[in-house]
Amino acid sequence: MTTSSYSSSFGRLQAISINFLSKEFIDSLVKAEDVGEVSRLLESTWYGPEIDRAAAMYSPPELLEVAINRHLVEVNKIALEATPFSGKQAIRAYFSKWDIHNIELILSSKVIGRTITETEPFLVSSRNFPAGITAGNIPHDEMKIILSQPTVEGVVNQLVKYKYGPILIQNLDTYQKTSDISPMMTELLSFYYTNLLESIKFFQGDEGIARDLFRTQIDKKNILTLLKGKDSKLERDLVKKHLIEEGKIPIEKLLEIFSANSVEDFVTRIEEFIKFGDLLDNYVKSQNLVDFEVAIDKYINRYYVKKLKNIALSIGPIFYFIITAEFEWDNIKRIAYGKRYNLTPERISSMLVLE
Incomplete structure (x- = not known):
């Protein structure tokens, strides 16, 4: 009987998964007094080494941001190393999301005039590994060079050597006329998801759930775009330019939903495609996009x-391992956000995604 090439990766990642934070520990973070205490509590976990290293240069809350970002990169590296050759292309395609995350952060910082020191802590990268983990993506030192460019045009020109540059250049004229980088980012995300979905087409016939997951992520991005557009009273044709194809909900259906007259009507129409049940209760009460996300x-x-x-x-x-690590990363960020804005523990808990 032959052994699957995935058996060793399954065993290795299962063993490492014991390091994920328990619900009880997450609860202790929620009850912490401030971001500094959150950082101190995390020193006893697998985040400890990165917190210690970051402490030489940063203080809370930047310390926590830097540490969890670098930890996520390290976890992604472990996942990629554990992946058999046949699956590496798909995992690398997935990890390129962090390049796009960093590019958006850098471009946004240029538009609003943030300094390098204000922006660098939020990059999901590490001095040891690029965000995309040797996937032909952008190393940390190169990210710093890109970040040092004084303008959006300078950033785009610096990215020409990478696959993202030509996509950004196509929308540079639009940015120069409108000071809006969102068309650039929409094109980058469209490129990202097309490449990702293509990379997981042919495995063992068991990739269907992964494809549905990523297509639902596209729906998430599109739905949030619709809600922002509705809130800002934008025209249908303008919102349409920011939607991404290949989600589970067709673009034309999404635009029909955009015509909803109220939040309640919007939720009812969305549930034709995504059965939220009671998951949207907080959003219906607050109409805060964080709750919808x-x-x-x-x-x-x-x-x-x-x-x-x-x-x-x-x-x-x-x-599963990679996305669970991302949810943990996101939960810590949301807890830190809650502490900085004096949200109640109950409110913070409502924003977390737990098993």
Whole structure:
């Protein structure tokens, strides 16, 4: 009987998964007095080494941001190393999301005039590894050179040597006329998801859940775009330019939903495609986009991520490990956000995505 090339990666990642923070420990972070105490509590976990290293240059809250970003890169490196050759292209395609995250952060910083020191702590990268982890993506030192460019045009020109540059250049004229970088980012995200979905087409016939997960992530981005557009009273044709193809909900259906007259009507129409149940209760009360984003994350976790864990000896558990690490990263960021803005523990807990 032959052994799957995924058996060793499954075992290795299962062993490392014991380091994920327990719900009880997350609760202790929620109850912490401030961001400084959150950082101190995390020193006893697998975040400890990065917190110690970051402490030489940063103080809370930047210390926590730097540490968890670098830790995520390290975890991604472990996941990629554990992935058999047949799955590396798909994992690398997924990890390129962090290049796009960093590019958006850098471009935004140029538009609003933030300094390098104000922006660098928020980059998801490490001195040891690029965000995309040797995936032909952008190393940390190169990110710093890109960040040092004084203008959006300078950043775009610096990115020409990478696959992202030509995409950005196509929309540079639009930015120069409008000072809006969102068309650039829409094109980058469209490129990212097209490449990602193509990379997981042919495995063992068990990639369907992963593809549905990523297509639902596209829906998440599109739905949030619609809500922002509705809130800002933008025209339909303008909003349409910022939607990404290949989600589970067709673009034309999304634009029909955009015509909703109220939040309640919007939610009713969305539930034709995504059965949220009670996940949207907080959003209906608050009309805060954070609550809608959390609701979609919880939906994705419930209906897709957990199922990936059970597709043993395939690429599924690798994606499960990676996305679970991202949810943990996001939970810590949301807790830190809550502490900085004096939110109650109950409010912070409502924003977390837990098993």
